[in-house]
Amino acid sequence: MTEPERLRADAARNRAAILRATEELLARHHPQQISMEQVAAAAGVGKGTVFHRFGSRHGLMRALIQERAQDLEVAISTGPPPLGVGAPPRERLLAFLTAAVDLVARNKGLLAALGPEAPVTAAPDRQPREAHPVYRRWHGHLSDLVQQQRPDLDTDMLAHVLLATLHSEPILNALERGDGSRLDHTLRDVVTALMPDEDMRTGRF
Amino acid sequence: MTEPERLRADAARNRAAILRATEELLARHHPQQISMEQVAAAAGVGKGTVFHRFGSRHGLMRALIQERAQDLEVAISTGPPPLGVGAPPRERLLAFLTAAVDLVARNKGLLAALGPEAPVTAAPDRQPREAHPVYRRWHGHLSDLVQQQRPDLDTDMLAHVLLATLHSEPILNALERGDGSRLDHTLRDVVTALMPDEDMRTGRF
Numbered sequence: 001m002t003e004p005e006r007l008r009a010d011a012a013r014n015r016a017a018i019l020r021a022t023e024e025l026l027a028r029h030h031p032q033q034i035s036m037e038q039v040a041a042a043a044g045v046g047k048g049t050v051f052h053r054f055g056s057r058h059g060l061m062r063a064l065i066q067e068r069a070q071d072l073e074v075a076i077s078t079g080p081p082p083l084g085v086g087a088p089p090r091e092r093l094l095a096f097l098t099a100a101v102d103l104v105a106r107n108k109g110l111l112a113a114l115g116p117e118a119p120v121t122a123a124p125d126r127q128p129r130e131a132h133p134v135y136r137r138w139h140g141h142l143s144d145l146v147q148q149q150r151p152d153l154d155t156d157m158l159a160h161v162l163l164a165t166l167h168s169e170p171i172l173n174a175l176e177r178g179d180g181s182r183l184d185h186t187l188r189d190v191v192t193a194l195m196p197d198e199d200m201r202t203g204r205f
Numbered sequence: 206m207t208e209p210e211r212l213r214a215d216a217a218r219n220r221a222a223i224l225r226a227t228e229e230l231l232a233r234h235h236p237q238q239i240s241m242e243q244v245a246a247a248a249g250v251g252k253g254t255v256f257h258r259f260g261s262r263h264g265l266m267r268a269l270i271q272e273r274a275q276d277l278e279v280a281i282s283t284g285p286p287p288l289g290v291g292a293p294p295r296e297r298l299l300a301f302l303t304a305a306v307d308l309v310a311r312n313k314g315l316l317a318a319l320g321p322e323a324p325v326t327a328a329p330d331r332q333p334r335e336a337h338p339v340y341r342r343w344h345g346h347l348s349d350l351v352q353q354q355r356p357d358l359d360t361d362m363l364a365h366v367l368l369a370t371l372h373s374e375p376i377l378n379a380l381e382r383g384d385g386s387r388l389d390h391t392l393r394d395v396v397t398a399l400m401p402d403e404d405m406r407t408g409r410f
Contacts, residue, residue, distance in 0.1 A: 153391070153394055154387055161370050161388075164369040165369045168368070169372075170334055170344075170368070185362075186358070186359050186363050186366055194398045
């Protein structure tokens, strides 16, 4: 390995270690309770390295959620079914909701910290939540999948309704109490009621 | 009418006029764009009267939403079906959601302004949204009604899921664009899928 190659490998390893340490801290603390020093110590790197790579706590949180959202996106577009292409839309939708609930539950408060709700009290130049690239892609994926089986529904609004659960304060508080699987089950009840099993509908079972 | 009676009647009339004027202004403006002067002018009272009765714009908004929520509560507890007692749980639930969507759509941004989202950036002593009396009563009403027909569901979580739509930023923005009936229809699709018509289930039709 050449010197530049070793440096790049070190940088990638540090970056991964910092993001993993941040995620582990987020499982037990609010974003605002986590210091860059804690992250550095947990990742086994210097504090300067964390600041150098991510600029600020906010930058770190943003990088983490983008990385996790990107992992999910890769799983959707090129991964195996049921998240990826190849499963019926209803199964893909259920797998996506499970993964999204898990992502939000593991990064408690992170999405909320990045995109504060309360449109009327926010800075006037703040982007609305629906303009956030992650929100838009999740919304597009959900409405596409519903559309494939239930084109009669208002798939655009239904996708907003499903995603609303992932930034509702009472639900985020429930996730903090470990109720992620309750949310997952309830979303599953909603989706399976709206999208009956295709095999059952066509009598193929 | 005695002098004290006339004063009380005047006060009640002023209060109603101020709240009505506020609601009319809210149909076209964000809460933070509405001044006490505008409210006073629209209600045909002095600015001092508005301040005297409600203390601040925040106090005025709070009084308005409490009054509208109370109207809805009276309709639920003592009004005629389908909002009130006497209709099947599913019909009561649909009527309630229509009324709640209408209330939120008519008072755009008001609920969001009163209970800012973003738990992690809020003041630490702020009450969580689910502790707000209006949220708690709406949540209790929804979960009771679902419970009557679908005790097998996680009615507590499902009520949170339904209410999440009423404080989701993308959905509130859609309501601002006049999409209240789209939200109402989508919630209706969700509820009717989860709660099949009882007459159809029992073959009474």
